[in-house]
Amino acid sequence: MIDFIIGIVASGIRMSTPSLFAALGENIAERSGVLNLGVEGMMLIGAFAGFIGTFVTGNVIIGILFAVSGPMVMAALMAFLSVSLRTNQLVAGLAIWLLGVGLAALLYRLTFGVVTVAPTxxxxxxxxxxxxxxxxVLGPIIFHHDAMIYLAFLLIPLTHIFLFKTNIGLKIRTVGENPKQADTLGVNVNRIRYMSVIIGGAFAGLGGSYIALVTTGSFSEDIAAGQGWIALAAVIFGRWRPFWIVLGAFVYGMVNATALGLQTKGTTIPFQFLLMLPYLLPIAILAVMYKKSVAPAALATPYKRGER
Amino acid sequence: MSTTLILGKRLSFKHIVPFLSGGLAFLVGGIILYAAGVDPLEAYALLIKGSLGTTRAIADTLVKTISLLISGLAVAVAFKCRLWNIGAEGQLYMGALGGLLVGIAVVGMIPVVSVIIVLIAGIAFGAMFSLVPAVLKVKLGVSEIIVTVLLNFVALLFISYLLHGPIKAPGFLPYSPDIFPESELPILIDHTRLHAGLIIAGLAAIFVHFLWKSKIGFELKSVGMNISAARYAGMNITKSILITMAISGGLAGLTGAVLLAGVQHRLIEGISPGYGFIAVIIALLGRENALGVCLVAFFFAVLLAGSESMYRTLGIPVAFAQTLQALVLVFVLIGEVFTRIHLPRRIKRVNEAKLEDHGKQIGAPAERGKGE
Known part of the structure; x- marks a missing residue:
């Protein structure tokens, strides 16, 4: 029984990793005042880029570099739309999401065609x-994982330090709370926002590549399965603080792992209901948490010099 | 004199920009095809031929238009009131389920009545499902975006459960039983698949068109655009949000019921190939009004139907249509900014040049403001 529980917790950590990466990055973008709803699309691009990079070169490091750069381009487009052109951020984010979904599927099919056995x-x-x-207990739960999880573990305190202890982090937060004031203080609002959104893209790419390179070893159109949206929920749940965001992602991963664990153990509950839990739980959590969370004041508001 | 000319210019430019943007999207799509070793011109020719080349092709395109139009209207109604309902896909499936439950139960009625009951059941199921995020929003203030997205997965899993268990028809595949023939939407043109859902879609468009002209529609819009002003004007915010979501979800549910009664005649897991998501782009491109959604829905149906023939002949993946649709949205968003920011500047330049010319003619100093 104890082994079963250890197994569940360890697999819960693995399952929370993709949305954890994405949420940590999205948090940086949102802290700068840009709500990027395109996380899911960027994760898919990351998953595809990571897969194809690894498939072609046979080198997983190059694969991950691919996975990071693809979504960074998508994020740059998001920043161009929302920061430079001041398009409604929700609309721009939805466009990035749908573009990512379409493009990842298209590029995969163009590369491999219709195959009966998915390339791995x-x-x-x-x-x-x-x-x-x-x-x-602790050993198998925390210290028996792949290198990408250790990277995720490392990024949790690093993003915290980055946002709250560095000069650039202070700039990011000021831009997200009061861009006008930041501008008056000589901070280049647009440059900070571009940078934050693109960092968010890189993180989403890491999350996407984790699914393709660790969880499955292959790519499919529905591989992200809503984890980008879970990441957005985790940011709200975590009230824009990295350590709390970890908890949000972890709870998601645990529910997922428990559902799958119950399924393999054999239960009378239909598996579809078990698979629903990871989607229902964030909704329930949001319902309880939403009023208490205070978003960055300038979130989803474009900044234009000289406007009130 | 110059004012009229400038107004004329602005109007025409504003109307040309979306088409230029669409053209750019096709250009990028063509480059992708070229890079993949396909002749873009041949591919695009197939796209037109496959969607509009024959009577049957046109009929198939119209069948797709029906689903895209109704679901596009569903999303447009919500977006117009600034409710970000991304859950049309799930609401569509619930609507199809509602239609099915009635369609396999009601027997022996005159066909028109039977079909109408099926469609109403679809609307009711879609609306009820959309009330979950609506209630969470008005009671607890939860943003509807993430909730509606996540509920899509819940709905699809629920349908999958039903199709593998309680409502599964005998046999190997996870299909529901067929609905009774009197609950099917009749075929409009013989030897094609074009069904009477086209009329339903047209009625839905007319409904949305007049909704925005009505008093209640005005209230719904006002609440979306400026919630504090609407509250100050004594409008009931909670009621407005619930009504908007119910209409939106109801239309999405109607899409599902029409797909069921018009195309599949039974519930399957893939009854919608993501219409509820394409609807998001359609609503945005159609500027959330009925006529705009009609035009974009038809255009996107052409893309979908055409991409199927591109797939059959050239092996171009169907995801090409999806990518192209998203690209059109991205380029239109970029283009909109040109009409919003850069065009007024251009008009100002034109205006100044005009005044300058005019000034020269009447001998007034015209150099002022030139270096600004």
């Missing part, structure tokens, strides 16, 4: 941390 790449293997992985 070897998944990134788990990497035990010496000594730590042999700690009972």
């Amino acid at each position: 790449v070897p998944t990134i293997p788990p990497l035990d941390i010496p000594f730590l992985s042999s700690i009972p």
Whole structure:
């Protein structure tokens, strides 16, 4: 039984990783005042780019570089629309989402055609941390994962330090709360927003590539399965603070892992209802949390010099 | 004199920009095709031929227009009132379910009545499902965007459960039983698949057109555009949001019921190939009004039907249509800015040049403001 629970928690961590990456990045973009609803699309592009990069070169590091750059281009387009052209951010984000969904599917099909057996790449293997992985319970839960999870673990405090302890982080937050004031202080509002949105894109790419390169080892059109939207929910749940966002993503991963665990154990509950839980739970959490969370004041508002 | 000329210019430019943007999207699409080793001109010719080349092709395009139009209207109604309902796909499936439950139960009525009951059931199911995010919004202030998106997955899983269990017809595949023939929408033109859903879609468009002209429609819009002003004017915000969502979800549900009664005649897992998502683009491009949505829905149906023949002949993936649709949206968004920001500047320049000419003619100093 204890092994079963350890297994569930470990797999919960793995399942929360894609949305964790994406949420940490989206948080940076939102902190600068840009709500990017296109996370799901960027994750799909990341998943495809990571897959094709690894498939062609056989090198997973190059694959991940691909996965990071593709969504960065998408994010740059998002920034161009929402920051430079001041398009309604919700509309621009929806456009990025749908473009990502279409483009990832199109490029995959153009590359591989209609295949009966999906092409695969070897998944990134788990990497035990010496000594730590042999700690009972904690070892297999935290220190028996692949390198990308350790990167995610690392990025949690790093994004916190980046946002709250560095000069640039302060600029990002000021731009998100009061762009006019930031502008008066000599901060280039547009440049900060561009940068934050593009960093968000890179993170979404990491999340997408995790699905393709660790979870499945292959690509399909519906591979993201709403995890980009879960990431958006996790940011709200975490009230725009990295450590709380982790909790949001982790709860999602745990529910998912428990549902799948119950399924393999054999239960009378139809599996569709179990699969619904990861989508219903964020809704329930949002319902409880929403009023308490305070978004960055300038979130989803374009900034134009000289306007009130 | 110059004013009329400038107004004329602005109007014409504003109307040309969306077409230029669409053209650019096709250009980018063509480049993608070229890079994939396909002749873009041949592909685009097939797209037109496959969607408009024969009577049957036109009929198939119109069948797709029906679904895209009604679902596009569904999303447009919500967007117009600034309610971001991205859940049309799930509401569509629930509507199809509602239609099915009636269609396999009601027997022995005159066909018209039977069809109408099926469609009403679809509307009711779609509306009820859309009330979940609406109630969460008005009671707890939860943003409807994420909730509506996530509920799509819930609806599809629920339908999948039903089709694998309670409402599964005998056999291997997860299909529901067929609805009774009197609940089917009749075929309009023999030897084609064009069904009477076209009339329903037209009625839906007329409904939305007149909704925005009515008092209640005005209230719904006002609440969306400026909630504090609407509250100050004594409008009931909660009621407006619930009504808007119910209309939006009802139309999405109607899409599902029409697909069921007009095309599939039974519920399957893939009854909609993502119409509810394409509807988001249609609503935005159609500027949330009925006529705009009609035009874009037909245009997108041409893309969808054409892309199927591109797939059959040249092996171009159907996702090409989806990408093209999103590209059109991106380019139109970029284009809109040119009409909004750059065009007035251009008009100003034209205006100044005009005044200058005029000034020269009457001998007035014209150099002022030139260097600005």
